[in-house]
Amino acid sequence: MLKIDCQTTMHNTILNYSLSMTSESLAIMGPSGIGKTTLLDLIAGIRKPDSGKITFKDQIWFQDSPSIYVPAEKRHVGYVFQDSGLFPHLNVLDNILFGPRCLGMDDQEYSHRLLEMFGLKSLSTKKTYHLSGGEKRRVSIARALAIKPNLLLLDEPMTGLDEVNQSLIIDEIHAIKRDLNTPIILITHSRSIADRSCDRMVYMENGSLTSFD
Amino acid sequence: MNNWQSAIKVSIFISFWATLVTAALGTCIGYHLAKKSTKYHHLKRLLETIVMLPMVLPPSIVGYILLIIIGKNGPLGQLFNLNIAFTIWAAILAAVVVSMPLMVQNAKSAFREINPIFTKISMTLGANPKQRFWKLHLPLAAPRLLSGIILSFARALGEFGATLMVAGNIPGRTQSIPLAIYFSVESGDLKTANLLTVVVLSISFIALWSINKLSKPHHEEVDHA
Numbered sequence: 001m002l003k004i005d006c007q008t009t010m011h012n013t014i015l016n017y018s019l020s021m022t023s024e025s026l027a028i029m030g031p032s033g034i035g036k037t038t039l040l041d042l043i044a045g046i047r048k049p050d051s052g053k054i055t056f057k058d059q060i061w062f063q064d065s066p067s068i069y070v071p072a073e074k075r076h077v078g079y080v081f082q083d084s085g086l087f088p089h090l091n092v093l094d095n096i097l098f099g100p101r102c103l104g105m106d107d108q109e110y111s112h113r114l115l116e117m118f119g120l121k122s123l124s125t126k127k128t129y130h131l132s133g134g135e136k137r138r139v140s141i142a143r144a145l146a147i148k149p150n151l152l153l154l155d156e157p158m159t160g161l162d163e164v165n166q167s168l169i170i171d172e173i174h175a176i177k178r179d180l181n182t183p184i185i186l187i188t189h190s191r192s193i194a195d196r197s198c199d200r201m202v203y204m205e206n207g208s209l210t211s212f213d
Numbered sequence: 214m215n216n217w218q219s220a221i222k223v224s225i226f227i228s229f230w231a232t233l234v235t236a237a238l239g240t241c242i243g244y245h246l247a248k249k250s251t252k253y254h255h256l257k258r259l260l261e262t263i264v265m266l267p268m269v270l271p272p273s274i275v276g277y278i279l280l281i282i283i284g285k286n287g288p289l290g291q292l293f294n295l296n297i298a299f300t301i302w303a304a305i306l307a308a309v310v311v312s313m314p315l316m317v318q319n320a321k322s323a324f325r326e327i328n329p330i331f332t333k334i335s336m337t338l339g340a341n342p343k344q345r346f347w348k349l350h351l352p353l354a355a356p357r358l359l360s361g362i363i364l365s366f367a368r369a370l371g372e373f374g375a376t377l378m379v380a381g382n383i384p385g386r387t388q389s390i391p392l393a394i395y396f397s398v399e400s401g402d403l404k405t406a407n408l409l410t411v412v413v414l415s416i417s418f419i420a421l422w423s424i425n426k427l428s429k430p431h432h433e434e435v436d437h438a
Contacts, residue, residue: 045336045337046333071336072333072336072337073336073340073341074339076339077337078337079333079334081330081334083328085328085330085333085334087331087334087349087353089353089355098335098338098348101348102335102338102340102348103339144338147338
């Protein structure tokens with residue numbers, strides 16, 4: 001499904017990524033600053049590799065020769081960043097509808113289904129700076145899913161949340177896999193979260209990934 | 214119409230059109246200057262220096278340069294076969310040039326202050342560059358842009374030196390409030406000078422007061438989770 005074989009430079013260090021994802025959900029673990037977020041940036045298309053190839057299903061997203069580069073806005077990859085990054089000038093519903101409106105997708109029913117799925121219905125008209133940390137994280141996941149992504153990238157979505165909110169997010173990851181059938185790549189520091197959320201786990205060191213299973 | 218009434222009318226007309234042009238052009242220039250790309254870096258620096266020049270140059274020099282450019286024998290006059298010197302359009306042009314640095318600086322800071330993560334997120338949500346500008350960057354920068362617009366209006370209203378050079382002092386046509394005040398004082402008509410001073414003071418005070426009131430930034434969400 002997703003095949004990455006590319007090279008990029010981060011802080012004068014060359015990172016070689018080689019990853020093949022066939023499972024529905026994959027957890028990537030590893031120490032801080034090792035390049036896990038950089039890998040997600042490369043997949044999402046907000047960072048261009050120096051060389052190599054990234055393919056998704058039968059589409060080439062990046063290739064150095066002959067040069068092919070599909071920009072982020074055309075990849076349909078949902079990306080939940082470490083900072084929730086909710087747009088402060090919009091309320092919860094408008095944040096969720098931002099992507100569909102840009103893409104000309106007018107699926108109000110689906111957006112309301114997401115609001116319900118993430119328990120956000122009562123908050124839909126609230127400005128995002130009034131939300132708690134857990135609520136913000138749920139809105140950012142719902143917003144990423146609203147574009148009906150090919151792939152969902154979650155960059156440490158549980159960080160800074162209490163156990164109750166962590167469990168809620170894990171339940172939502174299961175619901176995404178079960179109900180929406182969206183493949184997921186999750187970055188986490190916690191082995192237990194990775195275990196509870198994903199089908200497969202890999203450990204990253206110097207850009208190379210070692211499988212746990 | 215009294216002298217002071219026509220001066221107010223002319224000033225409002227000049228300030229309104231100058232602010233409109235400055236707001237649109239200044240926002241575009243500020244947006245491009247705020248982009249942190251290394252492409253066209255030298256060209257950007259050159260553009261910014263040219264735009265900022267009226268801030269450090271004496272207004273009479275700004276007016277004189279404009280007069281050379283737009284006069285009948287100037288490059289613009291020759292190219293388009295038009296002569297707008299000593300018309301209200303020349304006064305508007307002078308007001309645009311002197312208020313542009315304020316607008317551009319405000320716009321540049323406004324766009325620079327936007328958290329880059331918002332742009333990255335909007336890209337993954339499918340927003341193309343045009344949508345990113347209209348749906349994200351412009352609304353997020355709006356409070357600071359509004360400050361720039363208000364300051365530009367106030368600056369255009371108070372413009373004196375460049376306007377006198379390029380548009381002259383023709384009552385009812387190009388005589389704005391600052392010009393009317395100067396020539397009223399010179400001719401001993403202190404009543405008109407006092408009245409117009411109160412008008413400019415009031416408008417400027419309200420403008421500056423409203424900057425604090427209207428230009429409250431959005432509560433930027435940066436929860437370092």
